[in-house]
Amino acid sequence: MPHPTLLVADDHPLFRAAVLHVLRERFAQYQTLEAASAMTVSSTLQAHPEVELVLLDLTMPGARGFSTLLHVRGEYPEIPVVIISSNDHPRIIRRAQQFGAAGFIPKSAPAEDIAAAVAAVLDGGSWFPPMAAERSEADAELAARLAQLTPQQFRVLLCIADGLLNKQIAHELGLAENTVKVHVTAILKKLACYSRTQAAVLVKSLENDREA
Known part of the structure; x- marks a missing residue:
């Protein structure tokens, strides 16, 4: 073992x-x-x-x-x-x-x-330094929306954020192009996004350079 x-x-x-x-x-x-x-x-x-x-x-x-x-x-x-x-x-x-x-x-x-x-x-616990920042409802909502995605959908979402087209995503992830289309539709629906650009902006908000 x-x-x-x-x-x-x-x-x-x-x-x-x-x-x-x-x-x-x-x-x-x-x-x-x-x-x-x-x-x-x-x-x-x-x-x-x-x-x-x-x-x-x-x-x-x-x-x-x-x-x-x-x-x-x-x-x-x-x-x-x-x-x-x-x-x-x-x-x-x-x-x-x-x-x-x-x-x-x-x-x-x-x-x-x-x-x-x-x-x-x-030991099953957690460890964080003392924090002054308040809990963010926007982050909590974003985390909840992203948690709906399957691991494969999350990979597709990151490819969308990189500006890849369905054909390129299919090649990158070893999927059929039609499968990618199905994933993209499901991702936009789960994230309540109207376009790929809106989904890419949502991924951008995950970047950790924001201090405000």
Whole structure:
């Protein structure tokens, strides 16, 4: 039986190495895996069902703000995700929490905080720094709308946001063009969007550079 495993997803090799060092020192009973892009996160989770927690950077290649968090939570709801980010504005921390993260570790945090956060989440709890930002009803509504999408629909939505046509999406995801059309219709209906452009704008709002 495979060992329980922790996945560190960050595109900065030095920071990834530092986090892995903390995990191997404090959680020796766990194996560790690493990923440097949103696509690798997805393929790693597919190949390793023994992963019990993901430490996830928000700004990896292929990620649009909170898109990878939402994708992992949608496809693997049983795996908790802890965001690890250099942007620790209260608004970002609150959005991570509302979009389903089990914890948030600022990249400036000491090793003790990383270990405490991982331990708390592995124990079924959560770990967030103190926050001043209020809960956002708009974010809560956005999270609820996106939660209606299947993992495949979410992938199609991200392709729409990249400006891809149905034919290109079909090629990108290995689907029949007609299947993509069905998905697009369902996505627009679930998100209450009138056009692909409106859906793309909605994805844009997931990006984590907003501080207001």
